[in-house]
Amino acid sequence: MASDREIVFITGGNTGLGYEVVKALYKSPRAYEIIIGCRTVSKGEDAIATLQREVTQSASTLSVQQADLESDASLGQAVDAISARHGGRLDVLINNGGAGFDADIAAGTRSTREAFNTMWDVNVSGTHVLTQLAAPLLLKSDKGPRLLFVTSGTSTLAETEVFDTPVAKRINASPPAGWPKQNPPGTMAITGYRSAKTGLNMVMREWARILKEDGVRVWAVSPGFLATGLGGIGAEKLKAMGALDPSVGGETVRDVVEGKRDTEVGKVVRRDMVQPW
Structure with missing residues (x-):
């Protein structure tokens, strides 16, 4: 059924x-039909119940769509279901799952x-297939x-050659000579993750090229160092390392959806700047 609301599909929308x-979109005065993509439908339903307790009034609606970035069949079924429900239309796709x-x-x-294969499959290959x-x-x-x-x-x-902030030191510091390598205290080993996200940046650039003449605006959003559960480090430990509340990242993505970064199409945008390549 067609809707006058903007139809938004976001992968990995049930957590982090x-x-x-x-939540940021649901709190907005603008009206959206927000479709939460997640591997397990019950987890999406739990997220909706939690959100509706936290935000009691909204112009938007919420629903869940099963979508597994490691399964082409699941992604095809998700897109078919969205198409059938919304007259073959989608206004915003947020490739968040990672x-x-x-x-x-x-x-x-x-x-x-x-x-490595799983990180690239989820962050890059699955995201490209869904798009x-x-x-x-x-x-x-x-x-x-x-x-x-x-x-x-x-x-x-x-x-990668910057060391003038605590976060830069954690991800760019070199371990001592010798083998096997041990990460220095307070540093982070994220070789696979950061490599996959660098690959995703090129996927974004390709889609910006491919869809340019169709009028589809394309960005990558770099939400900042956030205290989420990604990578299994733990939110509290990340906060102790200087990570920001995840709501900051949510608001940054909402700003892109709502047109506040339209002069930076095709770029990787941070909260307050364009991220260098």
Whole structure:
């Protein structure tokens, strides 16, 4: 059924940054039909129940759509379902779903190959497949379609040689000589995750090229160092390391959806700047 509301589909919308994006949109005075994509429908339903307790009034509606970024069949069914419910149209696709397993490599619970392949499959391949499937729906939007990819501040090549902030020191510091390598205290091992997000930046650039003449605005959003559960480090430990509340990232994504970064199409945008490549 067609709607006058803007139709938004966000992957990984039931938890972490995705939940905060949904919350920011749900709190907006603008009216959206927000479709929460997640692997387990019951978790999406739980997220909606929590959100409706936190935000008691909204101009928007919420629903859940099963979507597994590791399954082409699941993604195809998700896009077909959205198309059937909304007259073949989608106004905003937020590719937020992602995963980091570098900590599993360090813990020995995943091999390097398994962890890397899964991170690239979820963060890059699955996201690209979903975008390819959803592109025809975006082209049918008459509301200025938008395509967003949630990336990471760790993905910038230009800043791999920066050491002048605590966060930069944590991700760019070199371990002592010798083998096997041990991460220095207070640093983070995220080689697989940051590599995948750098790859995602190029996927964004390709989609900006591919859809340019169709009028689809495309960005990557770098939400900042946030205290989410991504990577298994733990929100409280991340806060102690200087991470911001995830709501900050949610508001940044909402700003892109609502047109506040329209002069920076095709870029990786941070809360207060364009992220260097």
